[in-house]
Amino acid sequence: MSQEYRYIGKPTERKDARDIVTGRSAYLGDLAVPNMLHARALRSPHPHALITAVDTTRAAALPGVKAVMTHADVPDWRAGNPRYLRVLDPTVRYVGDAVALVAAMSEAVAAEALDLIDVTYELLPAVFGIDEALAPGAAQLYADSPGNILRPGTRWFGPDCLTGLAMGDVEAGFAEADVVVEGEVSYEGLPNPLPPESPGVIAHWQEPSSVTLWLSTQGAAQEKMILHHAFGRTVEVRTIGGACGGSYGSKFMSVQLILQATALSRATGRPVRLRLTKEEHLAAFALRIGSRVRAKVGMCRDGRLTAVSGEWLVDTGHYSLTTQAQVAVGCGEAQLALRCSNWDLRTTVVCTNRAASGIVRGFGGQELKACLLPLLSRAMERLDIDPLDFLMRNYVKPGDGYFWRDGHRYVYRGSDYTPAMEAGAQAFGWSEKWKGWLKPTSTTGSLRTGVGVGVHGNVDIGESNSEAWVRLDGEGRATIYSPASEHGTGQPSNLCKMVAEVLQLPLDRVSMTPADTAVTPFDMGPVGSRGTWAMGSASILAAEDARRQLLDLASASLGVPADELDTRDGRVFLKRDPDVAISWVAAMGLERTIMGTGRFEPDFTLANCMMTFVEVRVDTETGRVELLKVVNATDAGQIIDPPGLENQLNGCLGSAGIDTALFEETVLDRSTGQVLNANMVDYKWRTFAELPDMRNVVLETPVRSHRFQAIGVGEVATAPGPAAVFMAVSNAIGVHLSEYPVTPARILAAVAMSPRSASADSAPSAPAPTEDPA
Amino acid sequence: MRLFVNGQAHVLTVGGPRAEVDVTDTLAHTLRETLGLTGTKVSCDHGACGCCTVLVDGEAMLSCMMLTVECDGRSIVTVEGLADPETGALDPLQQSFVDHTAFQCGYCTPGILMSAKALLISNPQPSLDEVCEALSGNFCRCITHYHVLEAVNAVIEDAAGGGDAGATQPTAGAPTQPVPDGATRSAAAQESRPSS
Numbered sequence: 001m002s003q004e005y006r007y008i009g010k011p012t013e014r015k016d017a018r019d020i021v022t023g024r025s026a027y028l029g030d031l032a033v034p035n036m037l038h039a040r041a042l043r044s045p046h047p048h049a050l051i052t053a054v055d056t057t058r059a060a061a062l063p064g065v066k067a068v069m070t071h072a073d074v075p076d077w078r079a080g081n082p083r084y085l086r087v088l089d090p091t092v093r094y095v096g097d098a099v100a101l102v103a104a105m106s107e108a109v110a111a112e113a114l115d116l117i118d119v120t121y122e123l124l125p126a127v128f129g130i131d132e133a134l135a136p137g138a139a140q141l142y143a144d145s146p147g148n149i150l151r152p153g154t155r156w157f158g159p160d161c162l163t164g165l166a167m168g169d170v171e172a173g174f175a176e177a178d179v180v181v182e183g184e185v186s187y188e189g190l191p192n193p194l195p196p197e198s199p200g201v202i203a204h205w206q207e208p209s210s211v212t213l214w215l216s217t218q219g220a221a222q223e224k225m226i227l228h229h230a231f232g233r234t235v236e237v238r239t240i241g242g243a244c245g246g247s248y249g250s251k252f253m254s255v256q257l258i259l260q261a262t263a264l265s266r267a268t269g270r271p272v273r274l275r276l277t278k279e280e281h282l283a284a285f286a287l288r289i290g291s292r293v294r295a296k297v298g299m300c301r302d303g304r305l306t307a308v309s310g311e312w313l314v315d316t317g318h319y320s321l322t323t324q325a326q327v328a329v330g331c332g333e334a335q336l337a338l339r340c341s342n343w344d345l346r347t348t349v350v351c352t353n354r355a356a357s358g359i360v361r362g363f364g365g366q367e368l369k370a371c372l373l374p375l376l377s378r379a380m381e382r383l384d385i386d387p388l389d390f391l392m393r394n395y396v397k398p399g400d401g402y403f404w405r406d407g408h409r410y411v412y413r414g415s416d417y418t419p420a421m422e423a424g425a426q427a428f429g430w431s432e433k434w435k436g437w438l439k440p441t442s443t444t445g446s447l448r449t450g451v452g453v454g455v456h457g458n459v460d461i462g463e464s465n466s467e468a469w470v471r472l473d474g475e476g477r478a479t480i481y482s483p484a485s486e487h488g489t490g491q492p493s494n495l496c497k498m499v500a501e502v503l504q505l506p507l508d509r510v511s512m513t514p515a516d517t518a519v520t521p522f523d524m525g526p527v528g529s530r531g532t533w534a535m536g537s538a539s540i541l542a543a544e545d546a547r548r549q550l551l552d553l554a555s556a557s558l559g560v561p562a563d564e565l566d567t568r569d570g571r572v573f574l575k576r577d578p579d580v581a582i583s584w585v586a587a588m589g590l591e592r593t594i595m596g597t598g599r600f601e602p603d604f605t606l607a608n609c610m611m612t613f614v615e616v617r618v619d620t621e622t623g624r625v626e627l628l629k630v631v632n633a634t635d636a637g638q639i640i641d642p643p644g645l646e647n648q649l650n651g652c653l654g655s656a657g658i659d660t661a662l663f664e665e666t667v668l669d670r671s672t673g674q675v676l677n678a679n680m681v682d683y684k685w686r687t688f689a690e691l692p693d694m695r696n697v698v699l700e701t702p703v704r705s706h707r708f709q710a711i712g713v714g715e716v717a718t719a720p721g722p723a724a725v726f727m728a729v730s731n732a733i734g735v736h737l738s739e740y741p742v743t744p745a746r747i748l749a750a751v752a753m754s755p756r757s758a759s760a761d762s763a764p765s766a767p768a769p770t771e772d773p774a
Numbered sequence: 775m776r777l778f779v780n781g782q783a784h785v786l787t788v789g790g791p792r793a794e795v796d797v798t799d800t801l802a803h804t805l806r807e808t809l810g811l812t813g814t815k816v817s818c819d820h821g822a823c824g825c826c827t828v829l830v831d832g833e834a835m836l837s838c839m840m841l842t843v844e845c846d847g848r849s850i851v852t853v854e855g856l857a858d859p860e861t862g863a864l865d866p867l868q869q870s871f872v873d874h875t876a877f878q879c880g881y882c883t884p885g886i887l888m889s890a891k892a893l894l895i896s897n898p899q900p901s902l903d904e905v906c907e908a909l910s911g912n913f914c915r916c917i918t919h920y921h922v923l924e925a926v927n928a929v930i931e932d933a934a935g936g937g938d939a940g941a942t943q944p945t946a947g948a949p950t951q952p953v954p955d956g957a958t959r960s961a962a963a964q965e966s967r968p969s970s
Binding site for chain 1: 806811812813814815816817818819820822823825852853854856857864868869871872873874875877878879880881882883884887905906907909910911912913914915916917918919920921922923
C-alpha cells in the first residue's frame with residue numbers, strides 16, 4: 001500500500017522543521033507590527049459584582065499610556081451562545097473577568113497603569129458548581145437565562161441540533177435487561193488544555209470599518225467567520241494565522257481578547273497587541289467543560305446495552321461559545337461507542353461564576369464518556385462481562401445508524417474497528433492482565449496494579465467545509481492556498497505531501513500560502529481530526545483540477561489527447577513514450593499561472609476510532625497512582641506521515657487528556673471563586689521523568705474517503721484515556737470510583753471505606769448501584 | 775555592560791531613561807526585545823516550564839529568571855547560536871530533531887534543545903534516565919517527549935562511534951520507572967499492519 005506512493009505513508013521532513021529547530025518559526029509574540037502598542041486587562045477580584053464606578057484618571061495620566069477603556073467606552077460587539085460575551089461588561093461574573101483595558105507603549109507600563117484604576121463594586125452572590133447554580137433561589141448570572149440554564153442547541157448545527165438522545169423505549173429496554181444499574185459520576189476537575197504559548201492577538205483597526213488581526217490559531221478563516229458575527233456583521237475582517245504554539249482547540253476561545261484588542265486599536269489608531277500572562281491563561285481562559293452524569297443503564301448478559309436513561313449536566317462557567325455544540329457532538333459520539341436502541345439522555349448546560357469552559361480536544365465526547373463508562377462498568381461487573389468484549393461488540397459497525405450533531409440520522413459506511421481493537425489488546429497483553437472486575441492484575445505489599453480500557457470515535461472527521469486552491473507556476477512549483485496554519489499536527493505539511501503526490505512533484509517544490517484570509521479561500525481548519533479527509537480532499541481536488549488544466553494545455557502543445565499525458569517532476573510526458581516530454585513552462589507558456597480549485601462538503605458517514613488500554617499502579621498506603629503503560633489502537637485507513645501520527649497519538653497524555661483522570665485539575669475555591677493553582681508549579685503536568693511505556697498500534701485498512709483512503713485520528717487521542725484510567729484504578733483498589741481525578745485523598749478514602757471484600761455498593765460519594773430484579 | 779551572545783559581543787548601556795538594559799530586565803527580555811533574538815521563547819515567565827532555557831557559560835539557565843545585569847561578561851548561547859555560523863550546518867541535535875520530527879507545535883523546542891545541549895556538554899554519554907532528568911524541567915504539552923528522547927539518543931549513539939548500540943544503549947529505568955520504548959513501539963505498529 002504505502003510503498004506504492006512517493007510520499008504518502010513515508011516519513012518526510014516537516015516543512016517547518018528547520019525553522020522550528022533554529023528558532024526562526026515566528027509565533028505571535030515574535031511579531032512586531034510597526035507602531036504597535038501593548039495592552040493589559042484589569043481583572044476582577046470578585047466572582048460576581050456590578051461595577052458601580054471606575055476612575056481611570058490616574059491610569060490615563062501615566063506617561064506612556066495611550067488609552068484606558070471601561071465598559072462605558074467599548075463598542076457593543078458580542079459573542080457566544082447566547083451572545084452574552086461583551087468586550088467589557090458592567091457586570092463581572094468570575095474572578096479574573098475583565099474590568100478595564102489599557103494600551104500603552106510597553107507591557108510594563110500597561111501593567112503599571114492597571115494599579116492606578118480605581119473600581120467600585122457592588123458585590124453579588126455567586127454560584128460555583130452545578131448544584132448551587134440549579135438550586136432554587138440561586139444567584140442568577142443572566143436575566144435572560146433563568147435558573148442559570150442556557151438555551152440548548154446551536155444555530156451552527158441547524159434547527160434540529162442534538163440536545164440529548166431520545167429514541168426507542170427505555171422502559172422496555174430496562175425490562176429486557178439482565179441487570180439495571182444507577183449512579184452518578186463527576187468529571188469536574190476543570191483541567192486546562194494549557195498550550196505553552198499563551199493566547200494573544202495583534203489587532204490593527206483601519207477606518208472606517210476594517211480590522212487586520214494576527215492570531216495564534218489553527219483556523220484563520222473560521223475565526224474570521226466567528227468574528228464577522230461578533231462584530232455585528234459591520235466590520236471587514238482579515239485574519240492572519242502563523243505558527244501556533246499549541247491550541248488543542250482552545251485558542252478558538254480567544255474571541256473576547258480579539259474584540260478587546262480591536263476596541264483598543266480603534267480607540268488609539270495604532271496596532272495593539274494583547275497577550276495573556278500564564279496566570280491569566282490558567283485562571284481566566286478556556287477550561288474543559290465540567291461534566292456530570294446521573295443515569296440508569298440496562299445491560300444483558302451477552303453484552304447488549306438495552307437502555308440508557310438519565311441526565312448529563314454540563315458546567316460551562318460564565319458563558320458558552322460552543323458548549324451546546326459539544327453537547328451535540330458528545331451525544332452523537334455516545335452512539336458510535338455504545339450501540340443501544342433505547343436512549344433517554346437529557347442534557348442541561350449550566351452557567352457558573354468561574355472562567356469559561358469551551359473548546360478542547362475531545363469536544364464533549366471525552367467528557368460524556370468519562371462519566372458514562374464508569375456507570376456501564378458497574379453493570380458489566382454484575383454480569384462479569386469483560387469490558388474489551390463489551391466495547392468491541394458495541395462500537396459502530398458498517399450499516400449501523402446514528403443521529404449526528406445536526407439531529408439527522410446517518411448510516412456508517414467506514415471500517416469495522418474490531419481488528420484494530422484486537423491488535424491493540426494483543427500489544428497490551430489484555431488477556432493476561434485482565435483478572436476480572438475490581439480485581440488487581442498484581443499485588444505486591446501495598447502496591448496494586450490494575451488495567452482499564454476506553455474507546456472513542458468521532459464523525460466530525462468529515463465536518464464543515466474545506467476549500468483549497470492549488471496554483472501551478474511554469475517553473476514547476478505548486479502553491480496551496482489554505483487558511484490553515486501549523487499548530488502541531490503537521491497538517492500543512494501533510495497537505496503538501498498529498499499535493500506533491502497528485503502532481504508527482506518533489507516535495508520541496510510544493511508550499512502553502514501564509515494563512516491570510518485576504519488571500520485564501522474558506523476552510524474551517526484542522527480541528528476534530530478533519531484535516532486528513534476534509535482538508536485533504538479539498539487540496540487533492542484542487543491539485544487534480546490544476547493537473548487537468550496543465551495536461552489540457554500540454555495536449556495543445558504536443559498535439560496528443562490529454563488522457564495520453566502524465567506529469568512528473570515539473571515535466572509533462574507521453575505515457576507510452578516518456579522520452580517525449582516538455583517542461584511545465586513549455587506547456588503553460590511563460591506568462592500564465594494555473595489555479596485549480598477544490599471543495600469538500602460535510603459528510604457524516606465515516607467515523608474514526610481510538611481504543612486506549614492503560615495499566616496503573618496504585619500505592620494503597622499513600623494513594624499515589626502511577627501510569628505504567630498505555631497502548632492506543634486505531635485504524636487510519638492509510639498513514640500519511642508516520643512520525644506525525646505517532647506524535648499525535650502520544651499526545652493522549654497531554655492537553656487535558658489522560659492525565660485529567662490522574663492529577664490534572666484547576667483547583668477552584670468554591671467559596672470565593674479563586675483559582676488556587678494558577679501557575680505552572682501548582683498546576684500539575686507530566687514531565688520527562690514520568691513517562692509511561694507508550695505504544696501505538698495503527699492498522700491501515702483502506703477507507704472510502706479520498707484517493708489516499710485515509711482518515712484523521714489526531715484529535716481523538718486524548719478522549720478514551722480518562723475513563724480507561726478510572727477503570728484501571730477501580731480494578732486495582734477493588735472499588736468503583738465516582739469522581740475525577742483520582743487524587744491520593746480520593747484513593748485513600750475509597751480504600752478506607754471499602755475493604756477488599758466489599759461490593760461496589762460501598763463506593764464512596766456515589767449513590768449505591770441498584771439491581772433491578774427484572 | 776558586555777554580553778557575549780552566540781559568539782558576538784554586545785555592549786549595552788544599563789540604567790537611566792535611554793538605556794538599552796533596565797536593571798529589572800530579564801535575560802529573556804533582553805534577548806528577545808532588545809537584541810531581537812526571538813528564538814528563545816517565553817511561556818510561564820516564572821521559571822516553571824523551561825521554555826526560555828539558554829546556555830550561560832555552558833550551563834542550562836532559565837533566562838526568564840535571570841536578570842540581564844547578572845550576565846555582565848558572561849557567554850550566552852541561544853537556539854540561534856546552535857548551528858555553525860560559517861556553514862549554516864545544523865548542530866547534530868538540531869538535525870536529529872528534524873530527522874525524528876521531535877516537535878509538534880514547536881514552541882517548547884528551543885528550550886528542550888538547549889537543555890539537551892547543556893546535558894551533552896557536561897555529560898556526552900548520559901543514560902536514558904539522565905536525559906529524562908535533564909529534560910524534566912521542560913514542559914511539552916503536545917507530548918513529543920518520546921520523539922525527543924529518540925532524537926537525543928541518536929545523537930548520543932552517533933557520538934559514541936557509529937551506532938554501536940550495545941555499548942551505548944540507554945540504561946533501563948528502575949522497576950518503578952517504566953521507560954519509553956521507541957524501537958518496540960514502532961515495531962508494534964509495523965507488525966500490526968495488514969501485509970496486503
